[in-house]
Amino acid sequence: MSISQQTVTIRFSEIKDAAQLMEIDDIVWDKYTAPxxxxxxxxxxxxxxxPPGSQLVAVCEDDICGxxxxRTPTGLESNHHVLELNIAIHPSYQRKGLGSRLMQAAKDMARLEHKRKLRLRVLSSNPGAISFYKTCGFHEEGRLEREFFIDGHxxxxxxxxxFI
Incomplete structure (x- = not known):
């Protein structure tokens, strides 16, 4: 069943979600997607x-799918208008529009909280994620060249x- 045919609820994370979120992290964050x-x-x-409330989760039936x-990048008041994001979608739900829905929900939440900028980091070895972020309106602001040595490269x- 495609995501469009299912009811997807996006809500703030709760303590009961920890096990499923840990499982997604274990599956998604590997040498191709993280240092x-x-x-x-x-x-x-x-x-x-x-902690609970530090993520927006997408729930399909009873399963967290992404x-x-x-978080604020620093504890500085002068940086309080910025949120740093990280996003992960369970492989079974990738390329079905769920990431776009979560990213839009994050933008909407940021607007409501009077944030002015969203930022994220992505490895140059992850062209699919770079393309996704560009589709969501993100642009490259900088590059730390040869920052990581992963799998021999x-x-x-x-x-x-x-910018909101």
Whole structure:
């Protein structure tokens, strides 16, 4: 069944979501999508770094199929107008419009919270994600060349932004 035929609810993350969100991180964040795979050592460690309410989750029936996380990049008041994002979609739900819906929900939430800029980072070795972010209106703001050495190759860290 396609996403368009299912009811998808987008809501803030809750403590009960931790196990499913950890599973998505374990599946999605690998050497192609992150500087190193992301494997949480425990549920408590996950909740310390990703507390309830710090993500918008997409729920199809009872399954969490993706999320967009957000946080202020620094504790500085002068940087409070910016949100840094990270997004992950379970492979079973990729390329079905869910990422676009989550990104739009993040933009809407940012507007309501009077944020002025969204930013994210993406590896140069991940052209699909770069294309997706550009489709969502993000543009390259900078590049940290050869920032990571992954799987025998240097990879750039691309900084992208979107102005609300």
């Amino acid at each position: 190193e795979p992301l494997h949480w050592s425990s549920r408590d460690n996950y909740l310390l770094h990703c 999320y967009v996380g957000f 240097y990879v750039d860290d691309i900084l992208m932004g979107y």
